[in-house]
Amino acid sequence: MQATEIEGVFKRNGRLYTINLCKGMRVYGESLKTVDGVEYRSWNPYRSKLAAAILKGIKIDTLNKNSKVLYLGAATGTTVSHLSDIVSEIYAVEYSAFAMKKLLELAKKRSNIIPILADANHPHRYLSIVPKVDFLYQDISQRNQVDIFIENVDMYLKSDGRGLLMVKTRSIDVALPPEKIVVEIEEEIRKHGFNVLQKKYLKPYEKDHAALLVEGNGNI
Numbered sequence: 515m516q517a518t519e520i521e522g523v524f525k526r527n528g529r530l531y532t533i534n535l536c537k538g539m540r541v542y543g544e545s546l547k548t549v550d551g552v553e554y555r556s557w558n559p560y561r562s563k564l565a566a567a568i569l570k571g572i573k574i575d576t577l578n579k580n581s582k583v584l585y586l587g588a589a590t591g592t593t594v595s596h597l598s599d600i601v602s603e604i605y606a607v608e609y610s611a612f613a614m615k616k617l618l619e620l621a622k623k624r625s626n627i628i629p630i631l632a633d634a635n636h637p638h639r640y641l642s643i644v645p646k647v648d649f650l651y652q653d654i655s656q657r658n659q660v661d662i663f664i665e666n667v668d669m670y671l672k673s674d675g676r677g678l679l680m681v682k683t684r685s686i687d688v689a690l691p692p693e694k695i696v697v698e699i700e701e702e703i704r705k706h707g708f709n710v711l712q713k714k715y716l717k718p719y720e721k722d723h724a725a726l727l728v729e730g731n732g733n734i
């Protein structure tokens with residue numbers, strides 16, 4: 515296994531891996547591989563946009579074993595589970611009760627996942643639970659996904675933290691070319707005082723998706 519620039523993320527034969535926090539357990543049918551007595555879980559870029567973004571070259575320097583993460587749009591926990599292999603705590607927000615059932619099961623096995631049944635449109639509702647974080651990740655395919663991201667970053671991201679927005683361009687406008695939508699989103703983020711550090715399109719893993727890495731704005 516070869517270490518990558520992200521602590522806790524490894525590469526072998528072009529595939530990504532994280533070290534399995536719960537030995538012998540799979541979360542979504544991923545393959546397990548033991549090398550030198552360490553069990554790794556294969557991280558599928560077709561199932562996780564974060565894995566796709568990392569393979570496309572996004573560099574996140576606030577992900578490590580001490581970091582705290584706020585995750586918006588946790589679903590049943592596919593990507594959350596890999597972050598749980600890497601970081602100290604993940605506050606996983608999801609508003610579907612159906613998905614939350616599975617996420618709760620996952621959190622029983624992985625104690626660093628804190629599931630929160632809430633609508634990310636109302637970030638003040640989880641203020642008593644979520645601390646300031648080193649990494650804020652959002653994967654919500656809603657028309658107002660940028661507003662949700664800005665509000666949460668404003669409230670929770672440390673000034674030296676990083677925010678990663680997974681933009682689904684088709685959720686914003688099907689008629690406009692994706693590149694134009696992404697440029698408009700970048701402008702909107704900058705207008706709110708945040709620097710966009712990196713941008714990657716997620717093809718061939720996900721079409722109509724781009725990842726935008728943002729730095730905290732010094733408010734927190």
Ligand SMILES: C[S@@+](CC[C@H](N)C(=O)[O-])C[C@H]1O[C@@H](n2cnc3c(N)ncnc32)[C@H](O)[C@@H]1O
Nearest residue numbers: 587588589592593608609610633634635653654
């Ligand atoms: C594309 S899926 C996320 C997949 C997940 N990130 C993964 O990689 O495993 C989007 C999720 O966001 C949730 N969602 C959408 N709008 C939301 C909101 N306003 N607040 C919280 N969750 C939301 C949906 O219920 C859905 O589970």
